[in-house]
Amino acid sequence: MSTELRPLAERVDAPSVAPLPEGTGLTWRPLATDDIDALVRLVDAVESADAAPYRSAREELAEHLEDPALDLALDTLGGWDDEGVMRAWAAVDQPAGDTRVVRAFLSGGVDPQWRGRGIGRQLLAWSQARGRQRIVATDKQVPARIGVFVDDTAQGSIDLATAGGMTPIRYYSEMRRSLDGDLPVVAPADGIRVVPWSADIEEQARLAHNEAFADHWGSEPQTPEQWIQGRAMFAPTWSFVAVDEASGEVAGYLISGRYEQDWPIAGYTSGYTDLLGVRRGWRGRGVASALLLAAMLAYRADGIEFAELGVDTENPSGAHGLYARLGYEVFHGTTLRTIEL
Template sequence: MTTTLAPLAERVAAPATVRVPDASTGLTWGALARSDVAELTALVVACQEADALPYRISQAEVDEHFDDSNLDVERDTLAGRDEAGALRAWALVQQPAGDTRVVRAFLDGGVHPEWRRRGIGAQVLAWSQDRGRQLLAATGKQVPARLSVYVDDTATATAAAVRAAGFTPIRYYAEMRRALTGDVPEPFAPEGVRIVPWSAELDEQARLAHNEAFADHWGSEPRTPEQWVQTRAMFAPTWSFLALDQASDEVVGYLLSGRYEQDWPVAGYSSGYTDVLGVRRAWRGRGIAPALLVAAMHAYRADGIEYAELGVDTANPTGAHGLYSRLGYVPYLSSTAFSIEL
């Protein structure tokens, strides 16, 4: 049965103007600028500390947001400053250019712990929703639309605020880790496949393989070439691997790792993180994903790293959660995707 969607503009109900937080907040409002990166990083870290998160954002990760050619910094960002000009609240709304099946607007932001419980967060979220709706409407794509907010489960106050704003939980995620100090499976390659180090020459093939591999994953949309490299501030090429068909040298699977050294003092151990892992559908069930994970484990351990880490959608259609458990990964942190479906 086919459902006919109302026109996007009608479903999204984008406002002509966004609701900018008012004077009652005690802050002056404007847009962020790239020159704010260091201060914004410090603000995000303060929020992460207050929410008892076992990781910290880096300045490089914050800075790379401003490399997004699809980001209108003047309209897609918000900064709240106190009388001394210090940054106390922020928001960022992004709408990925490659979305085709579902157009999405991702809302991110926060309020300094010392400025919380004053109603500022609710006003920041209202601004973010308004801008998100504008960006969704501007795509003109006649497909389902979604406003999304991701919240770590330790950030209970943020989750409550998001629920109060009309968002509902739609997906659940787990962070998992595996110690590398004990036994690690021996490296192997499935029949007809070669496991090779990542190379820039094969990266475009890896992107296309990713778009194919994740076509049946909830919340995933095709990545453009720009999007594919946008979140690589912490990319660790020597910890990343590709699976190639021996007959054709086509990329059939991939694992890209990140080296998030700023997290290690907080976590109390060093780690290598699997940022993205995928296998093209026709090649699933042959042991390619575990082969890539084992290759990464050995690369991490060779550099003296203590743990391998990754994140997983607990309802992943490929059974990834079970695979990771069988390889010794155990959950240690959880998060929730909240959305408003339009």
């Protein structure tokens, strides 16, 4: 019996037009880069109301709007009230490097003052419709997924996603450890050297990332363009690579972010490990632990109080257990909810 998938156009049921919300009291149009001030205010209000332990920085939101892979005219939507205040927004991203599963990721929110009017439900319907359009447009004959990451503290968003047919498929933990007192005593195996991040290893690190995450659920290869996106808060002096001295190859890497906008919310300063990966041939040799220690030392040298990171609770490399052994503890959770196509 053939297991070949039917064409995406048949499986995904993408509408010709994504339906705009109606009867909301808002005027709808795509976002523009000069809407950044309004978007920053709205996102801050949403994250505050949802008790998120973070805040999205202006630089991050601006980078998203300026991403060449995001067609603002088709992939974004904003709703403005009669006084010209943005009250709702949505965006749909489709990573270009997807090869095993074509994904469309939804983001957005409704001003807390305008909730309870059915706006979120209609905005989600528009987002899902646009997500289907973007998936079909790839013309890749592989499984497809529409997904949204929801903070476990955001009950309204959880209820909305559930009503929209999006079910939990993966769980992620945010973890942290204090940098006060003694740090773990770890070292990589002989022949592995941890060195500071530098521009000339970017491509090697990207290829190492694609290899390291090839066996991780939900991970897809990153193109060179994708690899350098999302760097608005990149902290190069807090980032490192592990090099095999015999071959000169990158065995592992750690990319940190400096999210100062989160510090007042958390009540402490922190360095955040955005990405950490070790290629399969170098696993089990202390590479990840050595990279994490290098980051902790760099954070602490700059007066930072905590080290933080996020992890898939079912990570196949045993990362969750490793972080726990190094003193990291869970303080927040996020769930990926999807429609599998």
